[in-house]
Amino acid sequence: MDSHERLHALHRTLAARRHPVSTQQLMDELDCSRSTLHRTVVRLRDTFGAPIINATGRGYFYDRSAGSFELPGLWFRADELEALLVMDDLLETVQPGVLHTQFGPLRNKFRQLLDDAIQGREPFPTHRIRFLRSHARQVPTPNLTAVASAVVERRRLAFRYAGRVAGETTHRHVAPQRLVYYRDQWYLDACDEGKNALRTFSIDRMSNIKALDGTARDVADEELDALLTAGYGLFAGPAKHKARLVFTPERARWVADESWHPDQTARFLPNGRYDQTEPYAAEREQVGEILRHGPDVEVLGPESLIEVLRDRLKRAARKYEPQ
Structure with missing residues (x-):
């Protein structure tokens, strides 16, 4: 708790109480020492004009006869x-x-x-205050409603799925587990009954959605997290690889403030470059993130990831070769 949060917490505590609050209780609630509490009380009283009274042996309270008191401005963390x-x-x-x-x-x-x-x-x-979304794919309202209802009501689902990777349309029977909103897109985590495996489906690629008889079996949250979110990005499984990336000093000013994965490690090198390592399961989304940094990032491993990037970049460069 920083000094700003502590000041607000002290005000909330005193404003909510009709009787004095002891020094020890305030120290416990604000998680601070006696001297820090004293400084906070002084600041609240002298800088903001709070009607604080210290009743000897009893504690602190607001003088209600002075009228209501509120902190000015916006007071949220x-x-x-x-x-x-x-x-x-x-x-x-x-x-x-x-x-x-x-x-x-x-x-x-x-x-x-x-x-x-x-x-x-x-x-x-x-x-x-604006929230700008990028690359959002519109999901038909009936589709999202049907999927959300199945997740909440624990009902099995059947639908046609037009997969982007293989370019094929298949019929799926699934036990829905959870609805996911990720990077401005809606997804369904579900147990695919035909493949007997956990899968993530893009809801905008689902059609002919129908609820089936029978209750959807539950998969523990721990298993869902381990199989679907342990590796890098949404389309992941258990992390199998670690990517090591080195960014230029210029790009490091942005990347050093980003979190690509909860388990990533990173350090600045003596020459100002930024050395970052993070786990991932599949290369698809990892490659996309790397390519957006263009010549400002160098991949040092693993070799399989380097090969994929080398092939992608060669194919892209060929499109711009002089005819």
């Missing part, structure tokens, strides 16, 4: 504000038309929390 804004935007624009009536009251709750965060300046200016 960065992660709290981000979560509220994302949820507000998600309910508004991710899939227009889906559960609009049901989600309306929930969105009003989020808006109220945002409005309450600003004293004397309502409503919250959400029009000044």
Whole structure:
């Protein structure tokens, strides 16, 4: 908890209590020492004008006779504000038309929390904050509704699936496990009954979706995470390889602040380059991420990944050779 969060936590605690709060209790709630608590109390009282009274032997409280007191400005932690804004935007624009009536009251709750965060300046200016999506593929509302219902109600599904990799359309019977929203796309994690294996399906490639009789069998979250999200990217399985990438000093200014994988390791080299290693399962999405950095990244391993990149780059270069 930083000093900003601690100040806000102290205000919330005192504003919610009618009786003095002991020094020890405040130290426990704010996770701080006695001296840090004292500095926080002084700042809240002297800088922001909070009506704090220290009752000797009893603790701290707000003097209610001085009237109500609120901290000025926006008082959310960065992660709290981000979560509220994302949820507000998600309910508004991710899939227009889906559960609009049901989600309306929930969105009003989020808006109220945002409005309450600003004293004397309502409503919250959400029009000044934008979420820009890229490469989003529109999913027909009936499709998303049918899949979401099956996930929640634990019903088996049948559908036709037009796979992008093989370019083939197949019939699938699956036990839905969870709905995933990843990089502005909707996906279904499911147990493919025909292949007896966990698979991830892009919902925009599904058609003729029908609910089947029988309850969908459950797969433990731990198994889903291990098989579908342990490696790099969404289309992954258990991590089998580790990619080692070295970025130029110029590109390092961006990449060093990014998280490609929870288990990645990285360090700056003496020459300013950035050496990063992360696990991955399949090359498809890993290759896409590497190629977007062009000549600003060098792949040092494994050799199989280098070969794939070398082939891709050669084929791309041939398209621009003089005729």
